[in-house]
Amino acid sequence: MKQNILLQLHPMTKFYFTLFLFAIVLILPGYLFSFALFPVLLLIALFAGVLKEFLNIVLKALLSVLVIIFIMQMLFYPGENVLWGWGIFEIKQEGLLYGLLLTSRILAIGSAFILFFRITEVRDFVKSLEDIGLPPMGAYVVLSTLQIIPEMRRQANTIMEAQKTRGVETEGSVLVRAKAFIPTLTPLILSSIAGTEERAITLESRAFSAPVKKTSLHQLTKSNIDRALPIIFALIVIGLLVWRFFF
Amino acid sequence: MTAMIDLKNVSYRYPVSDDSVLKNISFSIEKGKFTAIIGNNGSGKTTLCNTIRGFVPHFYKGDLDGEVIIDNTKITDYQLGQLGEKVGYVFQNPFIQVSGVKDNVFEEVAYGLENLGVPVEEIKVRVEEVLKLVKIEYLRDKNPFELSGGQRQRVALASIIVMDPEILVIDEPTSQLDPIGTQQIFEIIRLMKERGKTIVLVEHKMDLIAEYADDLLVMHKGELVMQGPVRDVLADPAFEKYQIQYPHVTEIALQLQKSGIPLSFLPIRDEELAEALNRTGVAVHD
Ligand SMILES: Nc1ncnc2c1ncn2[C@@H]1O[C@H](COP(=O)(O)OP(=O)(O)OP(=O)(O)O)[C@@H](O)[C@H]1O
Numbered sequence: 463m464k465q466n467i468l469l470q471l472h473p474m475t476k477f478y479f480t481l482f483l484f485a486i487v488l489i490l491p492g493y494l495f496s497f498a499l500f501p502v503l504l505l506i507a508l509f510a511g512v513l514k515e516f517l518n519i520v521l522k523a524l525l526s527v528l529v530i531i532f533i534m535q536m537l538f539y540p541g542e543n544v545l546w547g548w549g550i551f552e553i554k555q556e557g558l559l560y561g562l563l564l565t566s567r568i569l570a571i572g573s574a575f576i577l578f579f580r581i582t583e584v585r586d587f588v589k590s591l592e593d594i595g596l597p598p599m600g601a602y603v604v605l606s607t608l609q610i611i612p613e614m615r616r617q618a619n620t621i622m623e624a625q626k627t628r629g630v631e632t633e634g635s636v637l638v639r640a641k642a643f644i645p646t647l648t649p650l651i652l653s654s655i656a657g658t659e660e661r662a663i664t665l666e667s668r669a670f671s672a673p674v675k676k677t678s679l680h681q682l683t684k685s686n687i688d689r690a691l692p693i694i695f696a697l698i699v700i701g702l703l704v705w706r707f708f709f
Numbered sequence: 710m711t712a713m714i715d716l717k718n719v720s721y722r723y724p725v726s727d728d729s730v731l732k733n734i735s736f737s738i739e740k741g742k743f744t745a746i747i748g749n750n751g752s753g754k755t756t757l758c759n760t761i762r763g764f765v766p767h768f769y770k771g772d773l774d775g776e777v778i779i780d781n782t783k784i785t786d787y788q789l790g791q792l793g794e795k796v797g798y799v800f801q802n803p804f805i806q807v808s809g810v811k812d813n814v815f816e817e818v819a820y821g822l823e824n825l826g827v828p829v830e831e832i833k834v835r836v837e838e839v840l841k842l843v844k845i846e847y848l849r850d851k852n853p854f855e856l857s858g859g860q861r862q863r864v865a866l867a868s869i870i871v872m873d874p875e876i877l878v879i880d881e882p883t884s885q886l887d888p889i890g891t892q893q894i895f896e897i898i899r900l901m902k903e904r905g906k907t908i909v910l911v912e913h914k915m916d917l918i919a920e921y922a923d924d925l926l927v928m929h930k931g932e933l934v935m936q937g938p939v940r941d942v943l944a945d946p947a948f949e950k951y952q953i954q955y956p957h958v959t960e961i962a963l964q965l966q967k968s969g970i971p972l973s974f975l976p977i978r979d980e981e982l983a984e985a986l987n988r989t990g991v992a993v994h995d
């Protein structure tokens with residue numbers, strides 16, 4: 463999996479690429495280009511070998527939002543050219559266009575970010591941020607949160623089990639499960655708070671605040687492509703801006 | 710010999726508690742000595758360790774009286790970060806000693822060295838060595854969150870000794886370990902002593918303490934009630950009243966003595982029993 467050229471790019475390059483897409487989607491007028499971007503992202507995902515997960519998340523996270531926004535815009539955006547009416551509902555041309563524009567942009571930008579996190583390990587991304595000056599404490603908070611979430615889920619399950627043995631109903635409808643879940647929150651939150659103090663001493667015992675510059679086993683390398691691409695992105699964006707505002 | 714750890718009239722009270730947890734404690738530990746702290750639950754052993762490591766008063770506030778001197782410098786004159794390299798501290802609870810940012814044991818053990826700014830090549834060599842020493846090479850790719858209690862205890866110990874501190878404070882490192890594992894940990898501690906480390910160990914396993922440790926500190930309800938070489942402390946009749954277990958062989962010898970068999974000296978290690986019984990002589994202990 464690591465052989466893939468795309469995956470091997472420096473996390474910052476991937477991040478700049480995402481920002482680059484973000485910028486051009488906003489600069490270019492109309493919805494056609496933004497919609498055209500999505501198949502491009504699909505191709506990239508395919509090439510990076512993450513097509514299935516990528517599509518899955520886009521469908522789950524974006525589709526319903528897009529549909530709702532589109533319908534709302536179509537129905538409620540102010541305009542004169544009514545295309546189709548039914549009782550109090552009227553679809554106007556302006557609304558249709560604006561709906562398309564908005565959804566195309568959300569689709570392009572949203573899926574660009576989703577793709578970014580599919581082809582970048584968060585660990586690598588945080589490391590690259592650290593390399594450009596994110597303080598170690600910030601990096602620690604992000605990384606430990608990522609590790610602790612599954613740990614907390616495990617803990618929540620343990621507490622649920624414990625409640626089940628005490629006869630609390632934990633299975634059944636959403637309401638039943640919610641009722642069972644709420645009492646687990648207190649011990650969960652309390653133990654997390656107690657955990658932070660211990661966490662701080664643990665870190666200290668591992669010389670976290672030693673007054674020296676830290677080293678890292680985890681090194682990221684920049685290839686020539688990683689150096690060239692951001693410049694190309696920047697040039698294109700500047701070019702587009704000039705074209706958009708001066709011609 | 711110079712004192713590595715020196716406490717003078719130290720008293721300490723946690724912020725929320727009414728009573729002092731440490732009461733007027735004074736002792737001094739020489740460089741290179743292996744000192745065991747014993748005492749019943751709640752007697753203040755862990756708090757004493759926290760004091761030596763500087764978590765009291767740097768981290769746990771509350772009232773600290775008296776002087777704690779580590780390597781000729783007052784603990785209050787150190788910054789918290791400076792002590793990390795000097796005093797390694799393995800906690801009693803192995804379940805909290807995971808950095809939480811590393812996803813395998815190798816990196817977990819390396820974490821302290823990264824923080825100390827050790828060059829990467831050297832880190833790799835040192836971590837390899839310690840994994841072998843603590844016998845956890847087979848865990849190197851495992852997630853630190855998915856280890857058993859005993860495995861975590863080994864990883865915790867490895868994570869500290871890899872940093873090569875001059876002083877090792879180790880709080881009940883074998884509570885989750887089987888007898889063989891416990892023996893191995895003591896062997897590692899012995900090795901650390903051979904390398905010239907000053908060691909403070911909290912333990913309840915008296916047989917092993919008698920075999921390995923030089924000196925004993927006995928804590929009782931926040932007071933340091935006895936101190937001295939292991940043999941002297943155990944031979945002192947006063948030891949009995951603190952309700953702490955003797956080494957098994959000592960227990961047996963004392964029973965024999967009670968039933969009228971004289972001992973030439975009080976044995977504290979298994980192999981000494983025969984010798985203590987062979988020679989008839991003056992009765993020790995009463
Ligand atoms: N963080 C704390 N805040 C307040 N009181 C504490 C705290 N930690 C320990 N104590 C109290 O200090 C006393 C000594 O505790 P300590 O943990 O030092 O005992 P210990 O000898 O290590 O016991 P054990 O053998 O169970 O590990 C206890 O009475 C305990 O309730």
Ligand SMILES: [Mg+2]
Pocket residue numbers: 754755756801880
């Ligand atoms: Mg304790």
